[in-house]
Amino acid sequence: MAQKVPIKTTAKMKELMGFYYMMAKAAESDPEQKIAWITSGGPVEILHAAGVIPVYPENVAAMSGTLKISDEICAVAEEQGFSRDLCSYARTDIGSVLSGKGPIMGMPSPKPDFLVCCNNICGTVTKWYEELQRIFNVPLIFIDAPFQYGVKDRPEAIDYMEAQLRRMIDQVSEIVGKRFDWDKFMDTLQLSDRAVKLWREIQDLLRHRPAPMNSFDTFIHLAPIVTLRGTQGCIEYYETLKAEMLERIEQGIGTLENEEYRLGWDNLAIWYKIKFLSERFSQHNAALVVSTYTRSFCYQAEDRDPSNPIRAMSADYLAGYINHGLDFRERELWQMVQDFSLDGIVMHSNRSCRAYSFGQYELARAMEEKYGVPVLLIEADQNDTRMWSDEQVGNRIDAFMERISAKKR
Amino acid sequence: MSVEISELLKPFYQVFEDLYRFAKDAKTDGEKVAGYFCTYSPQELLHSAGYFPVRVIGGLGATPLADQWLQPFACSFAKSALQAGLSGDFSFLDLVMFSHTCDTMQNLAEIWRRRVSGLEVVIVSTPNLTEGDIPLNYLMKELERVKEELERISKVQITEDRLLKSIEVYERHRSNMKSLYALRRKNPSALNGEDMFAIVMSSFLMKKEAHNEMLENLIQSLKALPVKDVDKPKVLVGGSVCQVQGFIEAIESAGAFVCDDDLCMGSRSYVLPPIYDGNPTEILARMYLSRVPCPAFHKPGHDPASYLLDRVVSSGAKGVVFLQTKFCDPYAFNYPHLRRTLEKEGIRTLLIEVEQNQPVSEAFKTRISAFLETLQ
């Protein structure tokens, strides 16, 4: 294999994220500086506008998974009666709080002054944050984003979101004890909008053959859009990454010597097996070039009205892939197949995530039968290594790639 | 128990011979029948559109058809219901109604809509936040929308008058069920857990009008009984869905007395404050949001543990048996908090993981017996 050209911006990301977590950790001992824990799909722009530092337990849990410390942390939550069948992010986070262990220099996330939970990613976060509220005894702001069963989002649901976001503004202002800075809020929304667009543009660059990076890279470069959305640093970071991708495209640099096959990925990353999966697919000259997971963080509502920012925000926070029914998901998957010239789709049937995983069998059938797109289902878990077997998954990947190559010939 | 009361109880047990006997008979007589998945579904709307609403309950046994569409980590309630749907067991239904609750039910509704043919599917976007005016307004609008959808499907106009009449029937039923729960507190020996379970299950599967009449006769006779406590250890059963007839029966045949429940197929569907004034959709929206929330919902200010503790204390239960349906996340997330709170108060608890499509196992009986041995 040719020498792999590493992505230079990765170093910058480590720096950026390191700085962010150091700052957040430092804020823990500053009574003036409020910290809120927030779900990855939460309306964070309100927090930035109010000068609150957001911390993302999901991101911290994923880091624990990547560092392979999540099993022992989960065990602490399990000892307290949290079933092994529950989401491994929730178990990792609760276990981290209870044990005082975590991925930030061995420490858990800085303690929250309040919590913000939006159920646009799953119902699990509702229960997870209720437990956090019991542990920390701090206010919980809950934003109920109705699941959109149809392809078109309902205006009543957008009204409902808007009313809740407006109330959240009042709640946050009260907690912080300051009048809400609407100008700063509008600026934050613009920064967020810019970052979301950049993140989409970067992922769209992977349409190019050979793709300048792969989905396993995008899993890593996802961290800033999740945690720093709405900040200038996030934009600068993605501008650098985008420039590097354009440069790689110009120089014809891909992630494989010979990119023969292009695949899509569905569901969360398997954090503790990124290297294994990346290598296994590489052996077959297959590049993963798009994922519903990383694209989830760049959805914007179809008919949003930019002249009414809080309304557009209300619509955007309903608009994610995972907040939609199967007709929508099918449409998105088929669009991905066409836009990225995919030869197949890999679906991670993720034990932790019922919201994301139930319906995959149906989608897989639709892809295969309606559109003739081969689908591989991998049974695993985003953070819990105990559900994994190298041998079995490896075999399935090999068989799937044999099938795809036979089809292509 | 007097002969008269055991006679009065018999008709409630009829449902166990064939859960959908009443629904199928009605269908044969030319009526329309609607299945609903969760008691947050506005049955009053179905009723006023001319449907006989019955709760969807899955059966025992393997779920090979459902396994094609749901992963092994889906709960057995979802699987058994989908299995019944796919195998044509619900062919007597004209329509099914889903109400948004947990992630599993949300995706089940989608799979069902795309895979189970021959019946209409109506999905109600019930808010998962159940406190305050913001969700109330949303639910009122949603119920208006559902009403229109039902009118379109059924070609029956749901007038305000019709709807108010349906609300009255249902309100009378809730009030009867509440009286029964209250009566059990006052006179524990009046009804055992198995009887109560038969009453609850039949309440989901019979016409409310007929059930009302049966309940009112029963309550009258029960009120005449002398007040007497039971000499067996009293336990409360907690959980979400509980669709297997044998669970409560097995707990009682091991020597316990199930004096109360905190189940969704049980008291949680019936313990609500009386209705409010207002237009019918507002009445319905307020009522559904005022319920003791489903564990999948968030109700600021509601603590499921102190609610449960209250029930335990007021029912005189010595212990709590949690029937945790495997892969039911919302309840599993509550469990550690529930257990902590109860044990702090010296109330013993037992967790049993159950599958809603499997009969009572030996292991189940052993756990219950061992638990009762610790209560003595």
Added chain:
Amino acid sequence: MRSIYFLGLDIGSATAKAVLINEKRDICSWAVIPTGGRLLEAGEKVRRDALEIVGRVDEVHVEAVVSTGYGRELVRDKTRSVTEITCHAKGAHELMKDVRFVIDIGGQDSKAILLSKDGLVERFEMNDKCAAGTGRFLEVMSRVLNIPLEEIGDIAVNSGEFAKISSTCTVFAESEVISLLAQGVDIPKIVSGLCKAVSERVYGLASRVGVTPPIMLTGGVAKNRGVVYWLSKLIGSEIRIPENPQIVGAYGAALIGAESYLNLSIK
């Protein structure tokens, strides 16, 4: 004067155990036989085996028969049946009065029991849905590795090192073992890793109940030194093993029989 005896029968899924005690609560005889799937017959046989040790079967005067285990209801002419949770607690407390925690690893299930200072059951949990964390797991693996089950413990302890078995599913773990073999990993290391995997699973169960020393390990797997090593390491405390860990439940059953005969509280 004719002696009187009390018989405890523990009819488990893998083995049937019988313990005969006298009025002074001393163990007079005991027997263990494989069930072979025939609970009723095994119960009859193990009872005869135990009685024959003290005299002619029809002449031994058994005052009370208490049965426990999954087959407890099948035992004929039993005085009563009691669950294995209560019996293990009873037996363990009698053997060592200060024991607060009993872990029983049987053929098809495992249990963790927290005892009060007076030896009463405070809390318990059982695992029986999954073979991992039970004797069955090691049985399956001993077949995969072609090593007698009895030798697994010693091989593990002598290994010094262990191979990481991360999967808790028996089927997955089996494929992990096969792949470790294919990679040429030493068998003793794998064996040690397997004992660790069982221990981790049992430790998880025990933690949910709340491990409180002194701890006693009972059941057939208690004879496996590898599991004992890993379990005590995980718990961070010494684990006591009774002389005959398999018969603690049957012993507890016999004690309950004696106590109810002598009209004592069965607690």
